[in-house]
Amino acid sequence: MDARVKPLEVNAVEAQPTTRPSRAEAEAAVRTLIAWTGDNPDREGLLETPARVVKAFGELYAGYDQHPKTILERTFKEVGGYDDIVLVRDIPFHSHCEHHMVPFIGKAHIAYLPHDGVVGLSKLARLVEVFARRLQTQENLTAQIIDAINEHLGPRGAAVMLDAEHMCMSMRGVHAHGVSTVTHRFTGVFAEDRQEQDRFFAMVGKR
Template structure:
Protein backbone atom coordinates (compact mmCIF):
# COMPACT_ATOMS: atom_id res chain seq x y z
CA UNK A 1 0.00 0.00 0.00
CA UNK A 2 1.50 3.39 -0.97
CA UNK A 3 1.73 6.29 1.45
CA UNK A 4 -1.29 8.18 0.08
CA UNK A 5 -3.52 5.10 0.12
CA UNK A 6 -2.40 4.37 3.68
CA UNK A 7 -3.27 7.93 4.71
CA UNK A 8 -6.72 7.64 3.15
CA UNK A 9 -7.29 4.32 4.91
CA UNK A 10 -6.36 5.81 8.28
CA UNK A 11 -8.70 8.75 7.67
CA UNK A 12 -11.56 6.41 6.79
CA UNK A 13 -11.08 4.58 10.11
CA UNK A 14 -10.89 7.74 12.23
CA UNK A 15 -13.67 8.05 14.81
CA UNK A 16 -15.23 11.50 15.08
CA UNK A 17 -16.07 12.89 18.50
CA UNK A 18 -19.48 14.44 19.09
CA UNK A 19 -20.15 18.14 18.58
CA UNK A 20 -20.30 18.55 22.35
CA UNK A 21 -16.87 16.93 22.76
CA UNK A 22 -15.43 19.20 20.07
CA UNK A 23 -16.79 22.29 21.80
CA UNK A 24 -15.38 21.12 25.13
CA UNK A 25 -11.96 20.76 23.49
CA UNK A 26 -12.15 24.37 22.25
CA UNK A 27 -12.93 25.53 25.79
CA UNK A 28 -9.85 23.68 27.00
CA UNK A 29 -7.67 25.36 24.38
CA UNK A 30 -9.03 28.80 25.29
CA UNK A 31 -8.18 28.19 28.94
CA UNK A 32 -4.74 26.80 28.01
CA UNK A 33 -4.06 29.95 25.96
CA UNK A 34 -4.65 31.97 29.13
CA UNK A 35 -8.20 33.29 28.75
CA UNK A 36 -11.50 32.55 30.46
CA UNK A 37 -13.91 30.55 28.26
CA UNK A 38 -16.75 31.71 30.53
CA UNK A 39 -16.32 35.42 29.81
CA UNK A 40 -18.98 37.07 27.67
CA UNK A 41 -16.97 37.47 24.48
CA UNK A 42 -15.97 33.80 24.46
CA UNK A 43 -19.19 32.11 25.53
CA UNK A 44 -20.26 31.29 21.97
CA UNK A 45 -16.74 30.73 20.62
CA UNK A 46 -16.65 26.93 21.07
CA UNK A 47 -19.88 26.53 19.05
CA UNK A 48 -18.63 28.96 16.39
CA UNK A 49 -15.32 27.13 16.09
CA UNK A 50 -17.08 23.78 15.73
CA UNK A 51 -19.29 25.17 12.95
CA UNK A 52 -16.28 26.73 11.25
CA UNK A 53 -14.35 23.46 11.41
CA UNK A 54 -17.26 21.62 9.83
CA UNK A 55 -16.90 23.94 6.84
CA UNK A 56 -13.11 24.23 6.76
CA UNK A 57 -12.64 20.45 6.88
CA UNK A 58 -15.62 19.43 4.74
CA UNK A 59 -13.22 17.74 2.33
CA UNK A 60 -13.27 14.62 4.47
CA UNK A 61 -16.87 14.08 3.36
CA UNK A 62 -16.11 14.57 -0.35
CA UNK A 63 -15.58 11.72 -2.81
CA UNK A 64 -13.07 12.63 -5.57
CA UNK A 65 -14.29 9.81 -7.80
CA UNK A 66 -17.88 11.07 -7.69
CA UNK A 67 -16.76 14.60 -8.52
CA UNK A 68 -15.06 13.34 -11.69
CA UNK A 69 -17.63 10.71 -12.65
CA UNK A 70 -19.03 12.45 -15.74
CA UNK A 71 -16.99 12.84 -18.93
CA UNK A 72 -18.11 14.75 -22.03
CA UNK A 73 -17.08 12.82 -25.13
CA UNK A 74 -18.36 15.20 -27.82
CA UNK A 75 -15.31 17.47 -28.07
CA UNK A 76 -14.70 17.32 -31.85
CA UNK A 77 -11.53 15.27 -31.48
CA UNK A 78 -9.79 17.70 -29.13
CA UNK A 79 -6.70 15.98 -27.74
CA UNK A 80 -4.40 18.80 -26.57
CA UNK A 81 -3.86 19.72 -22.92
CA UNK A 82 -6.69 21.27 -20.90
CA UNK A 83 -5.50 23.65 -18.19
CA UNK A 84 -7.50 25.18 -15.36
CA UNK A 85 -5.23 27.63 -13.61
CA UNK A 86 -5.39 30.05 -10.69
CA UNK A 87 -7.74 27.84 -8.65
CA UNK A 88 -7.72 29.63 -5.29
CA UNK A 89 -7.76 27.40 -2.21
CA UNK A 90 -7.35 27.51 1.56
CA UNK A 91 -6.06 24.54 3.51
CA UNK A 92 -4.59 23.78 6.95
CA UNK A 93 -1.14 22.48 7.75
CA UNK A 94 -1.38 19.13 9.52
CA UNK A 95 1.65 19.95 11.68
CA UNK A 96 0.42 23.18 13.29
CA UNK A 97 -3.23 23.37 12.16
CA UNK A 98 -2.54 26.83 10.75
CA UNK A 99 -3.78 27.87 7.30
CA UNK A 100 -1.87 27.76 4.07
CA UNK A 101 -3.39 29.24 0.95
CA UNK A 102 -2.62 29.93 -2.67
CA UNK A 103 -3.43 28.73 -6.16
CA UNK A 104 -3.50 25.38 -7.91
CA UNK A 105 -2.92 24.87 -11.64
CA UNK A 106 -4.22 21.59 -13.07
CA UNK A 107 -3.71 20.34 -16.63
CA UNK A 108 -4.43 17.02 -18.31
CA UNK A 109 -4.46 15.32 -21.68
CA UNK A 110 -8.03 14.11 -22.29
CA UNK A 111 -8.52 10.56 -23.50
CA UNK A 112 -12.03 9.88 -24.74
CA UNK A 113 -13.49 13.11 -23.38
CA UNK A 114 -13.17 16.01 -20.99
CA UNK A 115 -14.47 16.66 -17.50
CA UNK A 116 -16.47 19.73 -16.51
CA UNK A 117 -14.12 22.58 -15.61
CA UNK A 118 -15.81 23.29 -12.28
CA UNK A 119 -15.21 19.66 -11.29
CA UNK A 120 -11.47 20.23 -11.25
CA UNK A 121 -11.91 23.16 -8.87
CA UNK A 122 -14.16 20.97 -6.69
CA UNK A 123 -11.47 18.29 -6.66
CA UNK A 124 -8.91 20.80 -5.41
CA UNK A 125 -11.33 21.87 -2.67
CA UNK A 126 -11.94 18.29 -1.52
CA UNK A 127 -8.26 17.79 -0.80
CA UNK A 128 -7.61 21.35 0.41
CA UNK A 129 -10.37 21.18 3.02
CA UNK A 130 -8.49 18.61 5.08
CA UNK A 131 -5.46 18.64 7.35
CA UNK A 132 -2.72 18.55 4.75
CA UNK A 133 0.80 18.97 3.61
CA UNK A 134 1.18 20.75 0.29
CA UNK A 135 3.24 17.88 -1.08
CA UNK A 136 0.56 15.29 -0.28
CA UNK A 137 -2.22 17.48 -1.64
CA UNK A 138 -0.34 17.86 -4.95
CA UNK A 139 0.08 14.10 -5.30
CA UNK A 140 -3.53 13.37 -4.31
CA UNK A 141 -4.98 15.66 -6.97
CA UNK A 142 -2.80 14.09 -9.66
CA UNK A 143 -3.61 10.54 -8.55
CA UNK A 144 -7.36 11.25 -8.44
CA UNK A 145 -7.28 12.71 -11.96
CA UNK A 146 -5.38 9.69 -13.26
CA UNK A 147 -7.63 7.19 -11.50
CA UNK A 148 -10.96 8.72 -12.49
CA UNK A 149 -10.22 9.89 -16.03
CA UNK A 150 -7.54 7.54 -17.32
CA UNK A 151 -5.84 10.56 -18.85
CA UNK A 152 -2.84 10.64 -21.13
CA UNK A 153 -1.03 12.67 -18.52
CA UNK A 154 -1.58 15.12 -15.68
CA UNK A 155 0.41 18.19 -14.62
CA UNK A 156 -0.17 19.85 -11.26
CA UNK A 157 1.50 22.92 -9.79
CA UNK A 158 0.54 24.43 -6.44
CA UNK A 159 1.96 27.65 -5.04
CA UNK A 160 1.08 28.66 -1.50
CA UNK A 161 2.00 30.71 1.54
CA UNK A 162 2.04 28.86 4.85
CA UNK A 163 1.09 30.81 7.95
CA UNK A 164 3.01 28.32 10.10
CA UNK A 165 6.08 29.80 8.43
CA UNK A 166 5.00 33.44 8.03
CA UNK A 167 3.34 34.20 11.40
CA UNK A 168 5.37 31.96 13.75
CA UNK A 169 8.76 30.28 13.87
CA UNK A 170 11.01 31.85 11.24
CA UNK A 171 8.27 34.47 10.55
CA UNK A 172 9.05 35.02 6.86
CA UNK A 173 5.87 36.57 5.49
CA UNK A 174 5.37 36.29 1.75
CA UNK A 175 7.56 33.22 1.23
CA UNK A 176 6.00 30.95 -1.40
CA UNK A 177 6.23 27.15 -1.55
CA UNK A 178 5.83 25.55 -4.98
CA UNK A 179 5.14 21.87 -5.59
CA UNK A 180 4.50 20.03 -8.85
CA UNK A 181 3.64 16.58 -10.13
CA UNK A 182 3.79 15.24 -13.69
CA UNK A 183 2.41 11.96 -15.03
CA UNK A 184 2.09 10.36 -18.45
CA UNK A 185 2.94 12.58 -21.42
CA UNK A 186 3.88 15.46 -19.12
CA UNK A 187 6.36 13.31 -17.20
CA UNK A 188 7.96 11.74 -20.25
CA UNK A 189 8.16 14.78 -22.53
CA UNK A 190 10.18 17.88 -21.63
CA UNK A 191 8.43 19.82 -24.40
CA UNK A 192 5.02 19.20 -22.80
CA UNK A 193 6.38 20.21 -19.41
CA UNK A 194 7.66 23.44 -20.94
CA UNK A 195 4.27 24.03 -22.56
CA UNK A 196 2.59 23.56 -19.19
CA UNK A 197 4.85 26.10 -17.49
CA UNK A 198 4.31 28.55 -20.33
CA UNK A 199 0.53 28.18 -20.10
CA UNK A 200 0.60 28.62 -16.31
CA UNK A 201 2.80 31.69 -16.43
CA UNK A 202 0.85 33.19 -19.33
CA UNK A 203 3.79 33.72 -21.65
Protein backbone atom coordinates (compact mmCIF):
# COMPACT_ATOMS: atom_id res chain seq x y z
CA MET A 1 0.00 0.00 0.00
CA ASP A 2 1.20 3.54 -0.76
CA ALA A 3 2.90 5.09 2.28
CA ARG A 4 0.92 8.28 1.76
CA VAL A 5 -2.42 6.56 2.37
CA LYS A 6 -3.74 7.91 5.67
CA PRO A 7 -6.92 9.35 7.18
CA LEU A 8 -7.81 12.65 5.53
CA GLU A 9 -9.59 15.36 7.49
CA VAL A 10 -11.74 17.44 5.20
CA ASN A 11 -12.94 21.03 5.42
CA ALA A 12 -15.56 20.96 8.09
CA VAL A 13 -17.14 18.83 10.76
CA GLU A 14 -20.15 18.05 8.58
CA ALA A 15 -18.05 15.75 6.39
CA GLN A 16 -16.62 12.44 7.55
CA PRO A 17 -12.88 11.66 7.21
CA THR A 18 -11.99 9.58 4.18
CA THR A 19 -8.94 7.59 3.11
CA ARG A 20 -6.59 8.64 0.34
CA PRO A 21 -6.25 6.32 -2.65
CA SER A 22 -2.73 5.21 -3.53
CA ARG A 23 -0.58 7.29 -5.86
CA ALA A 24 -0.98 4.62 -8.54
CA GLU A 25 -4.78 4.84 -8.26
CA ALA A 26 -4.65 8.63 -8.49
CA GLU A 27 -2.47 8.48 -11.60
CA ALA A 28 -4.82 5.95 -13.18
CA ALA A 29 -7.71 8.34 -12.55
CA VAL A 30 -5.84 11.10 -14.38
CA ARG A 31 -5.23 8.77 -17.33
CA THR A 32 -8.96 8.08 -17.42
CA LEU A 33 -9.77 11.78 -17.52
CA ILE A 34 -7.25 12.38 -20.28
CA ALA A 35 -8.89 9.64 -22.33
CA TRP A 36 -12.33 11.04 -21.55
CA THR A 37 -11.32 14.41 -23.04
CA GLY A 38 -10.64 12.60 -26.30
CA ASP A 39 -6.84 12.55 -26.15
CA ASN A 40 -4.48 9.58 -25.97
CA PRO A 41 -2.79 9.17 -22.55
CA ASP A 42 -0.15 6.97 -24.19
CA ARG A 43 1.16 9.58 -26.60
CA GLU A 44 4.60 10.99 -25.86
CA GLY A 45 3.54 14.38 -24.53
CA LEU A 46 1.08 12.85 -22.04
CA LEU A 47 2.99 9.83 -20.77
CA GLU A 48 4.28 11.63 -17.66
CA THR A 49 1.23 13.85 -17.22
CA PRO A 50 -0.57 11.65 -14.64
CA ALA A 51 2.50 11.64 -12.37
CA ARG A 52 2.92 15.42 -12.79
CA VAL A 53 -0.75 16.08 -12.06
CA VAL A 54 -0.69 13.99 -8.89
CA LYS A 55 2.47 15.76 -7.75
CA ALA A 56 0.85 19.14 -8.48
CA PHE A 57 -2.26 18.13 -6.53
CA GLY A 58 -0.03 17.41 -3.55
CA GLU A 59 1.03 21.06 -3.62
CA LEU A 60 -2.27 22.64 -4.62
CA TYR A 61 -4.17 20.80 -1.88
CA ALA A 62 -1.46 20.77 0.79
CA GLY A 63 -3.85 22.50 3.20
CA TYR A 64 -5.44 19.18 4.13
CA ASP A 65 -2.19 18.20 5.87
CA GLN A 66 -1.86 21.46 7.82
CA HIS A 67 -3.62 22.76 10.92
CA PRO A 68 -4.12 26.43 11.87
CA LYS A 69 -3.24 25.75 15.51
CA THR A 70 0.38 25.03 14.64
CA ILE A 71 0.59 28.35 12.79
CA LEU A 72 -1.11 30.57 15.36
CA GLU A 73 0.06 28.95 18.59
CA ARG A 74 3.03 31.28 19.13
CA THR A 75 2.17 34.86 20.08
CA PHE A 76 4.17 37.85 21.27
CA LYS A 77 3.08 39.72 24.38
CA GLU A 78 5.75 42.43 24.53
CA VAL A 79 4.09 44.91 22.16
CA GLY A 80 4.40 48.12 24.20
CA GLY A 81 0.76 48.04 25.20
CA TYR A 82 -0.43 48.19 21.58
CA ASP A 83 -4.13 47.27 21.42
CA ASP A 84 -5.39 48.86 18.19
CA ILE A 85 -6.13 47.27 14.82
CA VAL A 86 -3.55 44.96 13.32
CA LEU A 87 -4.23 44.72 9.59
CA VAL A 88 -2.50 42.64 6.95
CA ARG A 89 -3.96 43.46 3.57
CA ASP A 90 -3.51 42.31 -0.02
CA ILE A 91 -2.51 38.75 0.89
CA PRO A 92 -2.47 36.91 -2.45
CA PHE A 93 -4.13 33.51 -2.57
CA HIS A 94 -5.39 30.91 -4.99
CA SER A 95 -7.86 28.19 -4.23
CA HIS A 96 -10.02 25.75 -6.16
CA CYS A 97 -13.79 25.82 -6.42
CA GLU A 98 -15.27 22.66 -4.95
CA HIS A 99 -17.99 22.62 -7.59
CA HIS A 100 -15.83 22.58 -10.74
CA MET A 101 -12.28 22.19 -9.36
CA VAL A 102 -11.07 25.24 -11.25
CA PRO A 103 -9.15 28.09 -9.59
CA PHE A 104 -10.35 31.26 -7.97
CA ILE A 105 -7.65 33.81 -7.39
CA GLY A 106 -7.62 36.95 -5.29
CA LYS A 107 -6.46 38.82 -2.21
CA ALA A 108 -7.32 38.52 1.45
CA HIS A 109 -7.45 41.32 4.04
CA ILE A 110 -7.29 40.33 7.70
CA ALA A 111 -7.59 42.55 10.78
CA TYR A 112 -7.92 41.86 14.48
CA LEU A 113 -7.92 43.75 17.76
CA PRO A 114 -5.36 42.09 20.08
CA HIS A 115 -6.43 40.81 23.47
CA ASP A 116 -3.37 39.08 24.91
CA GLY A 117 -0.52 39.57 22.47
CA VAL A 118 -0.10 39.50 18.71
CA VAL A 119 0.89 36.85 16.18
CA GLY A 120 3.68 37.15 13.64
CA LEU A 121 2.40 38.94 10.56
CA SER A 122 3.52 36.21 8.16
CA LYS A 123 1.40 33.73 10.11
CA LEU A 124 -1.78 35.36 8.86
CA ALA A 125 -0.65 34.84 5.28
CA ARG A 126 0.14 31.22 6.09
CA LEU A 127 -3.28 30.82 7.70
CA VAL A 128 -4.95 31.91 4.47
CA GLU A 129 -2.88 29.36 2.58
CA VAL A 130 -3.85 26.51 4.91
CA PHE A 131 -7.53 26.89 4.05
CA ALA A 132 -7.09 28.10 0.47
CA ARG A 133 -5.17 24.96 -0.49
CA ARG A 134 -8.30 22.85 -0.18
CA LEU A 135 -11.44 22.46 -2.26
CA GLN A 136 -13.43 25.51 -1.27
CA THR A 137 -16.15 28.05 -1.72
CA GLN A 138 -15.17 31.66 -1.10
CA GLU A 139 -17.84 32.00 1.57
CA ASN A 140 -16.55 28.97 3.46
CA LEU A 141 -12.94 30.11 3.11
CA THR A 142 -13.85 33.48 4.64
CA ALA A 143 -15.57 31.81 7.59
CA GLN A 144 -12.76 29.32 8.22
CA ILE A 145 -10.08 32.01 8.36
CA ILE A 146 -11.91 34.20 10.87
CA ASP A 147 -13.04 31.23 12.97
CA ALA A 148 -9.44 30.05 13.28
CA ILE A 149 -8.32 33.54 14.35
CA ASN A 150 -11.02 33.68 17.01
CA GLU A 151 -10.32 30.17 18.26
CA HIS A 152 -6.54 30.38 18.48
CA LEU A 153 -5.87 34.08 19.15
CA GLY A 154 -8.95 35.08 21.15
CA PRO A 155 -8.96 38.70 19.89
CA ARG A 156 -11.44 41.37 20.96
CA GLY A 157 -12.66 41.36 17.38
CA ALA A 158 -11.67 40.21 13.91
CA ALA A 159 -12.45 41.14 10.32
CA VAL A 160 -11.79 39.22 7.12
CA MET A 161 -12.44 40.25 3.52
CA LEU A 162 -11.73 38.22 0.39
CA ASP A 163 -11.82 39.66 -3.13
CA ALA A 164 -11.40 37.08 -5.88
CA GLU A 165 -12.07 36.23 -9.51
CA HIS A 166 -13.55 32.79 -10.13
CA MET A 167 -12.40 30.90 -13.20
CA CYS A 168 -15.64 28.89 -13.13
CA MET A 169 -17.28 32.13 -14.28
CA SER A 170 -14.58 33.42 -16.62
CA MET A 171 -13.33 30.17 -18.23
CA ARG A 172 -16.68 28.39 -18.53
CA GLY A 173 -20.40 28.98 -18.05
CA VAL A 174 -21.22 32.66 -18.55
CA HIS A 175 -17.61 33.50 -19.57
CA ALA A 176 -17.75 36.71 -17.53
CA HIS A 177 -14.18 37.97 -17.45
CA GLY A 178 -12.88 40.32 -14.76
CA VAL A 179 -15.83 39.83 -12.40
CA SER A 180 -14.82 40.23 -8.76
CA THR A 181 -16.55 38.48 -5.85
CA VAL A 182 -16.21 40.06 -2.40
CA THR A 183 -17.02 38.35 0.89
CA HIS A 184 -16.44 39.60 4.41
CA ARG A 185 -17.20 38.67 7.97
CA PHE A 186 -16.89 40.51 11.29
CA THR A 187 -16.77 39.20 14.84
CA GLY A 188 -16.46 40.75 18.30
CA VAL A 189 -15.97 44.51 18.37
CA PHE A 190 -16.03 44.68 14.56
CA ALA A 191 -19.46 43.06 14.48
CA GLU A 192 -20.82 45.31 17.23
CA ASP A 193 -19.40 48.68 16.19
CA ARG A 194 -20.14 50.12 12.76
CA GLN A 195 -17.34 52.66 13.21
CA GLU A 196 -14.83 49.83 13.54
CA GLN A 197 -16.20 48.29 10.36
CA ASP A 198 -15.81 51.64 8.59
CA ARG A 199 -12.25 51.92 9.86
CA PHE A 200 -11.49 48.47 8.49
CA PHE A 201 -12.95 49.30 5.07
CA ALA A 202 -11.02 52.59 4.98
CA MET A 203 -7.73 50.91 5.90
CA VAL A 204 -8.29 48.20 3.28
CA GLY A 205 -9.05 50.90 0.76
CA LYS A 206 -12.58 49.86 -0.06
CA ARG A 207 -14.13 53.17 1.04
